[in-house]
Amino acid sequence: MRLKVLVAFFLVFALLSVMIPRVQSGVFDPFHTKDEKTAMWKELWSSHPGTEYFSVGKYYDGSEMLMFVAGNRTGGRVLWDAEMHGNEDKGGEILFLLAQWLLESNDSVARSILEQNYVMFLPMVNNQAVRGNNDTSISSFGVDLNRNFEVGWQKSNPADDTYSGQNPLSEPETRVMRSIFAAYQPTFYVNLHCGAGPYAAFYKGGDVALSESVKNRTSQICEESGIVPYRTSSFGSNGYSIGDAAQLGVQSTWLIETVGEATAWRHLPENYDALVNTYYPKCRAIFVAMCELASPTDQAAKVVFINQNPASNLVRSQNNVAVQATVTPSATGIKSVTLHYASNGVDQAEVGMMKIGENVWEGSIPAFSQSTSVKYSIIVEDNGGNIVSSEATIESPSYTVLFDPQTPTPSPVRTVEPSPIPTLRPVQTAPPSSPTNDPTSPPKQEPTSAPLEKTDSSYSLQQIYPVIAVISVALVALSSFLFIRKQKRKA
Numbered sequence: 509m510r511l512k513v514l515v516a517f518f519l520v521f522a523l524l525s526v527m528i529p530r531v532q533s534g535v536f537d538p539f540h541t542k543d544e545k546t547a548m549w550k551e552l553w554s555s556h557p558g559t560e561y562f563s564v565g566k567y568y569d570g571s572e573m574l575m576f577v578a579g580n581r582t583g584g585r586v587l588w589d590a591e592m593h594g595n596e597d598k599g600g601e602i603l604f605l606l607a608q609w610l611l612e613s614n615d616s617v618a619r620s621i622l623e624q625n626y627v628m629f630l631p632m633v634n635n636q637a638v639r640g641n642n643d644t645s646i647s648s649f650g651v652d653l654n655r656n657f658e659v660g661w662q663k664s665n666p667a668d669d670t671y672s673g674q675n676p677l678s679e680p681e682t683r684v685m686r687s688i689f690a691a692y693q694p695t696f697y698v699n700l701h702c703g704a705g706p707y708a709a710f711y712k713g714g715d716v717a718l719s720e721s722v723k724n725r726t727s728q729i730c731e732e733s734g735i736v737p738y739r740t741s742s743f744g745s746n747g748y749s750i751g752d753a754a755q756l757g758v759q760s761t762w763l764i765e766t767v768g769e770a771t772a773w774r775h776l777p778e779n780y781d782a783l784v785n786t787y788y789p790k791c792r793a794i795f796v797a798m799c800e801l802a803s804p805t806d807q808a809a810k811v812v813f814i815n816q817n818p819a820s821n822l823v824r825s826q827n828n829v830a831v832q833a834t835v836t837p838s839a840t841g842i843k844s845v846t847l848h849y850a851s852n853g854v855d856q857a858e859v860g861m862m863k864i865g866e867n868v869w870e871g872s873i874p875a876f877s878q879s880t881s882v883k884y885s886i887i888v889e890d891n892g893g894n895i896v897s898s899e900a901t902i903e904s905p906s907y908t909v910l911f912d913p914q915t916p917t918p919s920p921v922r923t924v925e926p927s928p929i930p931t932l933r934p935v936q937t938a939p940p941s942s943p944t945n946d947p948t949s950p951p952k953q954e955p956t957s958a959p960l961e962k963t964d965s966s967y968s969l970q971q972i973y974p975v976i977a978v979i980s981v982a983l984v985a986l987s988s989f990l991f992i993r994k995q996k997r998k999a
């Protein structure tokens with residue numbers, strides 16, 4: 509009899525030993541910490557050639573905000589972010605599911621998006637695990653980044669968890685976001701939240717007709733797949749990112765409160781199924797609709813490749829060296845391509861380049877002596893007034909092999925400078941939003957308490973194992989004692 513108890517006990521112990529590490533590693537608790545998520549994004553991107561990620565600026569704590577891009581640079585641009593409120597981690601989980609589907613599903617819709625669109629993801633606008641940006645030097649909650657944008661900014665009390673900052677754009681994160689809107693000019697921008705929903709809302713001050721098209725197309729996609737779409741409305745801006753995005757030229761800007769059930773603020777494992785099966789498909793339908801509607805003709809996208817020609821393609825003479833570049837035109841067409849060059853750090857001249865073939869442009873620079881470091885840049889302006897450039901430095905040119913023929917390198921699309929803040933377009937007056945109708949304006953709309961962090965709700969192995977060990981030893985000792993006593997009695 510006691511033997512059975514002992515066996516049962518050891519079975520339970522063995523089961524616990526197997527389960528606890530699984531819970532810890534995310535099998536039963538699939539939500540991730542900020543660090544885990546960053547690692548996941550980097551790993552996903554690193555395993556897919558042709559994608560890239562890079563820093564777009566710094567958080568208030570000085571670390572780098574990363575943007576992950578994929579697809580066709582000349583395609584329709586769609587930008588989605590998450591975790592502008594640092595504790596709304598589920599938005600980030602949904603964005604990751606979306607990215608995974610895009611890069612790894614091999615779904616024909618995903619493949620088509622990668623061919624037709626330039627997709628930009630900012631998984632973590634706020635790198636803190638609290639709602640605000642945790643800058644407690646001015647407010648105990650830090651600054652609520654989605655109250656710190658310029659359009660509709662309102663002064664508020666530093667004691668509020670929705671504190672809007674000392675001035676509009678006082679926070680580095682909001683300035684970085686504006687530089688992204690201005691530099692990349694996506695057709696669509698989505699700001700993902702979770703807690704006060706579920707619903708989707710587009711900004712009234714943007715291109716309402718285009719936003720309505722997204723809504724209609726999303727309904728169709730949902731109907732075809734048996735998904736219930738998000739309730740969709742529109743609202744204004746009280747210092748929200750969607751207001752500034754529209755002000756800076758993004759045509760259709762959205763805020764999605766992905767979830768909103770009472771338990772959404774806790775990292776409860778059982779919610780992950782709802783996230784994957786209910787809310788992520790709703791978001792994906794909107795994403796797909798936007799990708800379809802973001803026509804390349806709306807874009808100023810273009811790429812410059814410096815054509816690092818084999819030496820044999822270079823025109824060489826006593827006095828000059830030809831520089832050729834391949835320029836992929838934007839939708840509006842190329843206005844000018846100019847070549848700037850400097851030798852040993854001193855600017856020399858700026859010359860126009862001539863189109864010598866389909867997308868191939870050529871200019872010439874004088875032959876410098878072999879000890880000269882020649883730096884040149886090719887600057888392209890399109891008819892939409894957008895400028896991109898690409899530059900290269902040639903140390904001590906020998907003119908026998910001026911360029912490395914094997915490694916043509918694409919230039920960055922555009923360098924994003926987080927500061928200074930780009931010149932503003934005339935402010936589009938946002939229709940005044942009524943605080944009572946605006947789903948996100950009441951400061952207390954979203955629960956104010958920080959969600960339980962994963963580390964709070966699941967004990968670490970280091971904490972659990974000693975406890976289990978002690979209990980085990982105690983139980984083994986007790987069982988053995990009872991067993992021996994019974995044997996003695998029998999005896």
Ligand SMILES: [Zn+2]
Binds near residue numbers: 593701702954
């Ligand atoms: Zn939020």
